Structures are given as structure tokens and as C-alpha cells.
Amino acid sequence: MKRLVETIRNIWRIEDLRKRILTTLGLILIYRLGSHVVLPGVDPNMLAGLQQQASKGVLGLLDMFSGGAFSRASVFGLGIMPYISASIVVQLLGIAVPYFQRLQREGESGRKRINQITRYLTLGILLLQAPTYIANLHAQLPPEAFAIKGALFTISSVIILTAGTMFVMWLGERITDKGIGNGISLIIMIGIIARLPLAFAQELVSRFTAQAGGLVMLLVEIVIWFVIFMLTIALVQAVRRIPVQYAKRVVGNRQYGGVRQYIPLKVNSAGVMPIIFAQALMFVPIMISGFSDSDTMSRFGAAFADYTGFWYNAVFAIMIILFTYFYTAVTVNPQQMAEDMKKNGGFIPGVKPGKKTVEFIDSVMSRITLPGSIFLAVVAIMPAFAILTGVNNQFAQFYGGTSLLILVGVVLDTLQQIESHLMMRHYDGLTKSGRIKGRGQTASAL
Numbered sequence: 171m172k173r174l175v176e177t178i179r180n181i182w183r184i185e186d187l188r189k190r191i192l193t194t195l196g197l198i199l200i201y202r203l204g205s206h207v208v209l210p211g212v213d214p215n216m217l218a219g220l221q222q223q224a225s226k227g228v229l230g231l232l233d234m235f236s237g238g239a240f241s242r243a244s245v246f247g248l249g250i251m252p253y254i255s256a257s258i259v260v261q262l263l264g265i266a267v268p269y270f271q272r273l274q275r276e277g278e279s280g281r282k283r284i285n286q287i288t289r290y291l292t293l294g295i296l297l298l299q300a301p302t303y304i305a306n307l308h309a310q311l312p313p314e315a316f317a318i319k320g321a322l323f324t325i326s327s328v329i330i331l332t333a334g335t336m337f338v339m340w341l342g343e344r345i346t347d348k349g350i351g352n353g354i355s356l357i358i359m360i361g362i363i364a365r366l367p368l369a370f371a372q373e374l375v376s377r378f379t380a381q382a383g384g385l386v387m388l389l390v391e392i393v394i395w396f397v398i399f400m401l402t403i404a405l406v407q408a409v410r411r412i413p414v415q416y417a418k419r420v421v422g423n424r425q426y427g428g429v430r431q432y433i434p435l436k437v438n439s440a441g442v443m444p445i446i447f448a449q450a451l452m453f454v455p456i457m458i459s460g461f462s463d464s465d466t467m468s469r470f471g472a473a474f475a476d477y478t479g480f481w482y483n484a485v486f487a488i489m490i491i492l493f494t495y496f497y498t499a500v501t502v503n504p505q506q507m508a509e510d511m512k513k514n515g516g517f518i519p520g521v522k523p524g525k526k527t528v529e530f531i532d533s534v535m536s537r538i539t540l541p542g543s544i545f546l547a548v549v550a551i552m553p554a555f556a557i558l559t560g561v562n563n564q565f566a567q568f569y570g571g572t573s574l575l576i577l578v579g580v581v582l583d584t585l586q587q588i589e590s591h592l593m594m595r596h597y598d599g600l601t602k603s604g605r606i607k608g609r610g611q612t613a614s615a616l
Contacts, residue, residue, distance in 0.1 A: 180592060187591040194349030197341050198360050204334070205239035205246045209327050211318030212243045219310040225563060231477065232453060234567060237361025243307060245334040248299055250357055253339045254450040256291035260284060261500065296335055300328040350587045352580060359580040362573045369564035376562050391561065395569060398552065402578045405545055408437040410538045412531070414516045435535060437542040439502050442579040444493035445550055445572045448486055478554045487547035494543035504531035549575060
């Protein structure tokens with residue numbers, strides 16, 4: 171406790187870190203206030219139908235990602251997921267389209283151009299999703315819930331919903347630039363945390379009012395949740411260390427090298443991004459079926475709206491595994507690692523420098539990514555099993571799944587950012603070891 175208090179004091183002493191944390195908190199507060207602002211023309215007292223719809227199924231996940239804004243018919247009702255979807259498309263284009271590959275190699279100017287394209291694509295997705303959201307509002311709410319009717323309400327609401335998501339995207343970018351980083355991830359995490367107290371309260375009430383095991387069953391659930399929580403942390407932080415031997419170099423009277431160091435290759439280098447990417451794509455069938463009157467498309471959409479169903483979880487798990495490999499290939503560059511080692515006089519014992527080193531690192535990454543991706547997929551679909559065993563729909567989302575992985579990953583990343591600021595200014599970190607391994611930590615040659 172004394173160490174924690176001293177760490178908080180150290181954080182407050184560092185002016186730059188203090189400003190970044192206060193800026194982050196202020197921007198998050200704006201986001202949370204905006205998520206309670208209802209669309210103009212909608213009676214906030216008549217949202218029971220929408221809230222009932224968003225209490226379960228895939229729409230419940232969408233409501234969780236938006237921090238409850240979806241079920242409140244808020245100006246931020248579409249949340250940040252359209253931006254995530256656009257980011258997925260752009261990253262996929264970076265593999266297949268030479269123009270995007272060239273932009274990725276152009277450094278800062280290319281990154282700015284890619285961000286601009288992502289924003290335009292987000293705008294296009296919003297112009298498709300916003301009318302679907304409005305149509306769903308009309309289907310779930312009685313006619314008297316709308317003070318503004320007809321085309322005027324539809325057009326104005328589409329503009330407001332589109333502007334709302336673009337504003338949330340801007341808040342996330344400001345948190346990344348002026349705050350403590352990971353802006354988009356922090357916004358998603360805050361929306362998830364906002365749902366936790368209500369979800370736990372609902373589970374507590376259901377256990378004592380429905381004669382479903384009472385306190386004993388609740389304690390069993392909490393123990394299981396704690397075990398899953400610790401396993402998730404282990405998954406996020408697990409690494410495979412590759413030894414690197416540095417040759418001896420003598421400069422003047424000083425000797426350099428001659429020691430063995432390690433390249434820390436993370437078992438889950440992609441972090442929670444495969445979960446977020448896969449989850450964003452799982453909303454697409456619902457959006458498509460919303461535009462179609464076909465019975466086949468309606469059944470197709472219904473199958474993917476049931477996140478306890480076989481097809482939803484099977485497709486979700488496969489997509490997570492594929493995205494884990496994809497994102498690992500994007501973030502970990504064996505070629506660059508091999509070149510850095512060669513420049514610094516390092517080599518992996520028993521492996522020739524150059525092409526053989528690249529192949530060795532790539533082989534190791536492929537082997538450790540497979541169990542990591544499978545474990546990630548298992549944790550992601552675990553809420554479905556929790557619901558089938560009688561856990562409340564809202565509370566089940568925190569039994570592994572997207573919510574718990576995002577919480578663990580983003581919290582560790584945020585702590586790592588704060589840790590870096592403290593260590594750079596020669597203050598003690600948040601832990602005795604001074605090392606917090608966040609999901610964003612990339613492997614590099616030492």
C-alpha cells in the first residue's frame with residue numbers, strides 16, 4: 171500500500187505524465203456523457219423495447235462495446251466499431267493491393283494517408299449502418315416514441331449518428347496523441363467497464379430470487395471467473411525467449427559483446443486485436459440481413475445473432491485464429507529482426523545468420539502462435555458456455571470472451587505506458603521488477 175501511494179505521488183510529480191492522464195480522463199468523461207445524450211426526437215422514457223433487444227445476443231455485444239449507447243438510442247449509438255471495421259479492410263488491402271503496400275513503406279507520410287483513407291471508409295460504413303439502426307428503432311419502439319417523424323427524422327438521425335461516431339474516433343485519436351495512448355482501445359474498455367457493476371448486480375439478484383444456488387453458486391462463479399482472469403493474464407504475457415549470442419568486440423581497452431541475451435517472442439503477439447477484428451466482422455451478417463427482406467437472409471442473420479449457437483461460435487473461433495496469424499505477420503518482422511542482430515554482431519547459436527535466421531524465427535513464431543491463437547479462441551467463446559450453464563447474459567460476457575481479453579490487454583498496455591514514463595525519469599515503477607508486459611510490446615533484437 172505504501173508503495174502504491176508513493177507511485178501515485180511520483181506520477182503526480184511528473185508534469186507531462188500528469189497532463190496526459192488528466193487529458194485522458196477529461197476526454198473519456200466527454201465520451202461517457204455523450205453516450206447518455208439521446209437522439210433528437212426520441213422519447214428517452216420509451217426505450218424499453220430497444221433495451222430488451224440489446225440485453226442479449228450479438229446486439230448485446232454491440233451495446234457493450236458502445237458503453238450502453240446503443241440501447242439508449244444515443245448520438246454515439248453506433249460506437250467505434252465502424253472504425254474498427256474500416257481498419258480491418260485497410261489492413262487486408264495492405265496485403266493484396268500494391269498501392270497500400272507502397273503506402274506502408276513510406277513511413278509517416280504513408281501512415282497519414284492510410285489514416286485518411288480509413289476515415290473515409292469509416293464514413294462510408296456509417297452511411298450504411300446508420301439507416302439500419304434507424305430502421306431497428308422504428309421496429310422496436312412504438313410510434314408515439316418519436317416526436318419527429320418521416321424522412322426528416324431519418325435524415326437528421328443518420329447525420330447525427332455518423333457525426334457521433336466520427337467524434338468518438340477523434341476522441342480516441344486525441345487520447346493516443348495527447349493522452350496516455352491506446353485511445354480507441356481505452357474507449358472500448360471504458361464502455362465495457364461501465365457495464366460490469368450492473369451485470370454483477372443482475373447476476374446477484376438472479377441467484378437469490380430465482381432459487382438458483384444462492385450465495386454458494388455465486389461464490390463458485392466468482393472463483394471460476396478469477397481462474398479465467400488469471401489464465402487470460404498469463405496468455406497476454408506469455409513469451410518464448412530465443413537466445414542470441416553476441417560476438418566479442420574490443421574497442422580500445424574495452425570489451426563489448428560476448429554475452430548471451432534473448433529475443434522475447436510473445437505467444438500472443440497480436441494481443442486482443444484479432445478478437446476486436448473478428449467481433450467487428452461478426453456484426454456484418456446482421457447489417458446485411460437488416461437491408462434484406464429475404465427469408466433466407468433473415469435466417470442467416472438470425473443464426474449469427476445467436477452467440478450461444480454453434481455456427482456463430484465456430485465461425486468466430488476460426489476468424490480469431492486466422493486474424494491472430496495475420497496480425498502477428500503484420501506486427502512481427504523476422505527479416506528486420508535478423509538484420510538488426512547481424513548489424514550488432516549477434517547470432518542465434520546453431521543457426522546461420524541471414525536467411526536461415528529469418529526462417530528459424532518465422533518457424534518459431536508459427537509454432538508458438540498456433541497454441542496462442544487456439545487459447546485465444548477458446549477464451550473468446552467461453553461466455554456462450556457460461557450462458558448455457560445458467561449465468562446471466564450480461565454477466566456471462568465477462569467470463570472470458572471479448573470483454574475480459576480487452577480489459578486485461580488494455581489495462582496492461584496502459585500500465586506499461588505509465589511505467590515507461592516513470593522509468594525514464596528514474597522513478598520506481600508500478601511493480602518491484604519494474605517490468606509490465608503489455609500486449610503491445612513487440613519483439614525486437616536486443
